[in-house]
Amino acid sequence: MHVLIVKTSSMGDVLHTLPALTDAMQAIPGIRFDWVVEENFAQIPSWHPAVDKVLPVAIRRWRKHWFGSQQREERVLFKRELQSRQYDVVIDAQGLIKSAALVTRLAKGVKHGQDSRSAREPFASWWYDKRHEINKQQHAVERTRELFAKSLDYAKPETQGDYAIAGHFLSKLPNDAHQYLVFLHATTRDNKHWPEAHWRELIERVQPTGLRVKLPWGAEHEHQRALRMAEGFCHVEVLPKLALEQVAQQLAGARAVVSVDTGLSHLTAALDRPNITLFGPTDPGLIGGYGKNQHELKAENNNLEYLSALNVYKKLSILLVDNTL
Numbered sequence: 661m662h663v664l665i666v667k668t669s670s671m672g673d674v675l676h677t678l679p680a681l682t683d684a685m686q687a688i689p690g691i692r693f694d695w696v697v698e699e700n701f702a703q704i705p706s707w708h709p710a711v712d713k714v715l716p717v718a719i720r721r722w723r724k725h726w727f728g729s730q731q732r733e734e735r736v737l738f739k740r741e742l743q744s745r746q747y748d749v750v751i752d753a754q755g756l757i758k759s760a761a762l763v764t765r766l767a768k769g770v771k772h773g774q775d776s777r778s779a780r781e782p783f784a785s786w787w788y789d790k791r792h793e794i795n796k797q798q799h800a801v802e803r804t805r806e807l808f809a810k811s812l813d814y815a816k817p818e819t820q821g822d823y824a825i826a827g828h829f830l831s832k833l834p835n836d837a838h839q840y841l842v843f844l845h846a847t848t849r850d851n852k853h854w855p856e857a858h859w860r861e862l863i864e865r866v867q868p869t870g871l872r873v874k875l876p877w878g879a880e881h882e883h884q885r886a887l888r889m890a891e892g893f894c895h896v897e898v899l900p901k902l903a904l905e906q907v908a909q910q911l912a913g914a915r916a917v918v919s920v921d922t923g924l925s926h927l928t929a930a931l932d933r934p935n936i937t938l939f940g941p942t943d944p945g946l947i948g949g950y951g952k953n954q955h956e957l958k959a960e961n962n963n964l965e966y967l968s969a970l971n972v973y974k975k976l977s978i979l980l981v982d983n984t985l
């Protein structure tokens with residue numbers, strides 16, 4: 661059986677789809693997947709052993725200059741590649757009008773997705789041949805696992821989902837694996853940031869453990885924040901700008917991770933690394949860390965300024981003791 665997955669973004673949503681592939685792989689021998697995903701996240705599906713081909717799409721970039729000649733040509737090439745194979749099943753796990761209209765509608769195969777009561781955008785269900793009711797009151801990972809089980813006609817496992825990508829990095833761990841922590845300080849929303857002063861206090865408290873601290877970054881303003889956080893500390897390394905797979909390698913080798921609510925926090929969970937995620941205004945109940953050894957600290961009054969470095973350090977200390985190598 662060959663299945664097409666339409667799950668284009670965001671990073672967390674793409675990662676949350678992986679356990680459903682593992683379920684299907686175990687339930688249906690020989691099943692293989694192609695996956696339509698936004699170009700920025702195209703590396704992620706390739707890490708899963710059941711994925712044959714990744715079809716990058718650039719809806720985010722195309723819509724900035726939709727009628728440009730380059731964008732039109734790219735869309736023609738994408739459509740040609742998308743329609744080059746007849747699929748047994750097409751699963752739209754995105755539940756949005758734009759992905760359903762621009763991708764799912766064009767694919768060849770019986771199209772499955774959430775019904776109008778379950779999808780994030782109800783009108784997206786117009787483009788599905790088979791519509792499934794999916795319980796909204798469960799974690800995003802479990803929602804997708806339920807959708808795959810109903811689309812492919814097998815019983816959803818009762819065990820915790822397995823991302824099945826950690827093994828991809830076992831032979832690629834850094835030379836200093838398990839001798840450092842990673843602090844994920846960057847996120848897109850201002851009210852999801854933990855104050856720099858708190859990060860610096862945590863860095864200072866960690867110093868006596870002998871563990872180094874690594875600070876990744878993406879955009880230049882994140883680089884500048886990392887430099888400010890590291891200033892004056894000899895045990896902190898501001899990493900160079902890395903591709904997503906390189907960031908994943910650093911996370912895979914970490915003794916533990918402390919993160920704000922960001923896509924890389926979900927990547928940490930998918931790699932089975934111990935992680936403490938700091939939550940302010942967002943609710944960890946339905947979109948929090950899912951996986952082995954994932955922990956959360958919720959700020960008082962949903963304001964991360966009130967989450968002290970001491971409380972985070974106490975939680976981290978317990979985590980380090982529980983995960984002694």
